[in-house]
Amino acid sequence: MCCSVGFARSLGLALLPLALCCIVANLLLLFPMGEITYIQQDRLASYIWYFGGLGGGGALMLFPAVVFITLGKCNCCWNESLMMCGSVLAAVVGLVGSGYCFVMSGFGLVQGPQCFTSLGWSYPFADQSGRYILQPETWSRCLQPVHIVEWNVTLLFVLMGLAVLEFIICLCQLGNGLVNAVCRPCCYKQEYSLNA
Template sequence: MCCSVGFARSLGLALLPLALCSVLANLLLLFPMGEITYIQQDRLASYIWYFGGLGVNTSLLFLKHCLCAAVPSQMCGSVLAAIIGLLGSGYCFVISGLALIQGPHCFTSYGWSYPFADQRGRYLLQPENWSWCLQPINIVEWNVTLLCVLLGLAVLEFIICLLQLGNGLLYILPFIYHDYFY
């Protein structure tokens, strides 16, 4: 059983840098190329405002102590934290994926629009069309890079939380079984 507690602590510590990177990637999405102008003018893609990695991963930062301090009485808390982490990483994955499919909100020769929205993500394989976005400069590359980072981080967080959920359940089931049948 001691191995289970150590494993939970390791998983909790692994979530910390992933959550911090997710928060950072979300913050960078709010400021294309480091400029504040586009957020002030409300020129960001709609899915960026759903904060796929920000809110959920901030809560993971607060909940990670349940995973790091997994003593028998707190193992139920780490299971709860793992479930919240699974939901959060799933949310981050879905929102980031939808944002990638929609494409950036940018200024084109026709004004501000979503020039790739009707392509269902095919624009990702057609970098020659990325120049349709005139402003912010390199917004397609910026969004694609950060959203792919968020997708990858969400997958890693999901795997870690799934491992913790299994670990926590394997740890507490004997206690529940013993209390129920004896």
């Protein structure tokens, strides 16, 4: 049990910086090139407002991180199997949060940024199903905000990468918790029968 708790704590410590990076990346999406005028004028892409990084990959991910880190530290009446079941539930919450972050970031990439073009404010890449990402020569269609395509593509790919890492970590703890919650009672029965 000590090994599995230590493993869970290390996973929780790994989740914390990933969650903080997701929050920062999502906040940067709200302020293209560090400017606040576009958020004031509601000129941001619609999927940015779903807060995939801030909510799913960030705030929601703090719950499993804290649960994993504090696993086994409270001296309460919970038995070891129940603690691992709690960590399984926290891992499921983490899987949902990282999945949400990944999906929202993917939708944001497919939609592309809202920007000012020669035809006014629009989503010039919305009908391309994400092909614009591999065609940087077309990015100059966005005149304002300056470099908005690079800004969005970079940050959304960062969010997707962080979400994948979070998903893998939570999946590892899901497996760790399930194995310990299911197998631990069996081990106790074997130990009891051997001692008897």
